[in-house]
Amino acid sequence: METLDLHDIQGYIVRGYKHMKFSRYVLLHITDATAAKKFIGDIADSITNVTHFPKTNCLNIAFTAAGLRALGMKESNISNFSREFSEGMTTPHRQRLLADFDSSDPQKWRWGGPNNTEPHLLLMVFGTDEPTTLSYYTQLEQQFTAAGMKDIFQIDGLTLKFNKEHFGFRDGISQPIIKGTDRNGPPEDYVNAGEFIMGYKNEYNVYPDTPILEENQGDVSALPLDPMGTGKKDIGRNGSYMVLRQLQQDVEGYWTFMNERTKNEDGSVNVAESNKLASKMMGRWPSGAPLVRFPDKDPCGEDKDDDYYTKFFNYQDNDKDGLKCPFGSHIRRTNPRDNFEDNGQKQSWKLTRRHRVIRRARLYGCPIAGSPTNFIPETEVGLMFTCFNSDISRQFEFISYTWANYPKFLQLYNDPDPVTGIREVPVPGTEQNFTIPDTPVNKYITGMKSFITTRGGAYLFFPSITTINYLTTI
Template sequence: MAVAPLSLANIQGDILFGLPKQSQSFFLFKIDQPDAFRANLANLVPLITSAQQTKSNITEIKKVKLSQKLRANEGDGEAVHPDIVTVSGVNIAFSAKGLEKMGIVGDLGDFLFKSGMKEGALDLGDNMRQLPDGAIQPDWDDAFLQEIHGVGLITGDSHETLNQKLTSVKDILSNSVQEIATLSGDVRPDDQKGHEHFGYKDGVSEPAVKDVESFKPGQTVVDQGVFLLGRGDDAFQDRPSWALDGSFMALRKLPQLVPEFDKFLLDTAGTQESADLMGARFVGRWKSGAPLMKTPTKDDPELGADANRNNDFKFKANDQSGCPFAAHIRKMNPRGDLGESSITSHMVLRRGIPFGPEVSDEERKSNKTTQERGLMFVCYQSSISSGFSFLQQTWANNPSFPFGTTTEPGFDPLIGQTSGGGVRTMTGAFASNSSQPLNLLAQWVNSRGGEYFFSPSIPALRDVFAKA
């Protein structure tokens, strides 16, 4: 059967473009009354923000920023101050257990989605803990150990806008769901906008979706079917018709130990200048976003801010003098180490947001985290096993990847995990001796839980999921 042409009005807005936001809440819920929930969903559908509306909002924000002589940031999904533009967004997604609870029948063809993230936590390298009865479970926050049926993604340009929209969503669903938790995040303030809590500019290497958006120099253009079910190169062709234009969402809570990370760099490198270089070699970019492959010895903020130059490079195969094999951006997008066709099928669209307060003076002085902060990680793909799970297990957690190098790369120092308690190692951290191994004495990003969800198309929400 021929598939109708892609319509942005049919796709939930967070998938292809990322809902513009200064603040975001993730409303995790359990469905208590399936029939009532599906009836309530009919009232929620008009609030769902489409990709078409999201694209329009982003265009307006950039236009206003330029008129106000503000930098129109690329790729970080941020909104502007509500005094300039007011914008909010609502999307919704469901776990496999949530679909089952609603009686939505059909094989979506993804075994990891069906089994849930908790079932595969050990394979992802998450820490585990033994219960008094001898059973083993992930060392996660209690919210993610429960059976989660769905998540509402609510965004806003301010806490006030966000809370108003969040209240509306909860009111619509109130008599049919049980709230498990509402987790919130905020774009970081001032010159840290678009940066995660370690301080590095985020979202620079986002791929472009073919025939959906224009692309910049160095940006990978990826087939729609890598992200949207039923499109293009989507490998699984026997999904139910209502799965068209949906996407699998991976949600992860990733606390970051920032003072400890900074102390390790300084203690290991010796001087702040050397620590900054080592940190850049951990990431593959300087904090400004400038790539090591273009400026290997010092940061270049002008380059980091230039979206037409900061992603236009490739790594040199079997050479980590410029950038370590294990550097985070090289593990996640090994351009030059592998052919493009071996990379694009594993790409994801990242839509996360930082959470938690800025590091306090007391934490910096003590070199110890006392207030939880980190990243609410979100990504979209048409196959979890080819996307998020593959990136975490086969590339980030694999000390031998990239394969075929004369020096073993080691773990991704940021997100690479080992649940066995062994010390992670990497090579390439020392610019003066790129083959010298380094023991990563701590794991500065530790998963505290997550779940896999399916984000349906808006027509599917309206015509299949909702019940009048």
């Protein structure tokens, strides 16, 4: 197995900072490149890497393509980054892949869209609680303001008990485990480091495409050489691409829909059935317990923080026909495990590993863990979806388009992902349904509605510590 330079890799890709319950993300716009580089140099030593275990605060940093340009990186070097990253999330083609239409149109975004100030740099500040985070943030704020950087968007993120998201489901389960790190889990979750971190072999057993310097600029002495042997300097090694999307959640609409579609004959809410319908769409119960293993009811009356209940399952042995966990459910399509189309189990696991991402969601807004009886949040709520991958096209965009948004998934006709793939306005002449395999006939939930709206987004480069230091010299 390859040895990873853990001290050179930023911590957030390997660790979720679970004990850091509070976070603040701030997007900055650079106005003075020299001052900005000095600021980055000043904070470089405080950036959390994988081997750090800070007690109170963590800090990580990421850059957009515009940000690298603002720091003075040459176009010829920027164009060697992956095209997804250098073009950004809002091109017309990417808009189709990510289904950012109607209210989610980048034209209407709050940040990251064509009508917003260009984000250059993202600071992610984490702390054990709000006061510790904010006092650390205030210091940073003084520094970046003095460096002429403008704060264009900031948002505070929370982690709820049992890692629930606002619809009320436990999130962040079944993450891939990067081979060569100290994390543990089911064997099928171990994935070659190159799927997430550049400079190592990926699941095709080749090195992922990596940004190399076409023309040397700045102090390149500490940079490694391109592993593909072009003889050029590699600034990608130990770095990753980060996807950031602000997804607003309509918790009220979501549970009203579930309640309405499952109500008793007298019109009253059928809590058990409403919960079950929402769980069929998710593929897991609110506690995180998978339907494949617990098809009839949620085994955790009291939520338990126990891997036993949430992991260790496959589809082919126990649910080939989707009678327990529908083929179209969110978790079955976005991570098909041993049931990748009609491949055998071993081949399926192998192919699935080529389309995984490391997710790091943080919630925003007044916290609520939605349920059939509790679904009116006090403020706008949603989550800051974050994920890491080394090939945005083959990983994040593939999962979004081919698995989630694509209504023809497997043998289905009109079924996009019921949680994340429904279009607000359906394509003319088409329906949006959710099929629940059942006997003697399947059940169909027709007229599916979208409860998630994209409010902003960006593709970012999440560099190694070496590259962060290098960037201060360009």
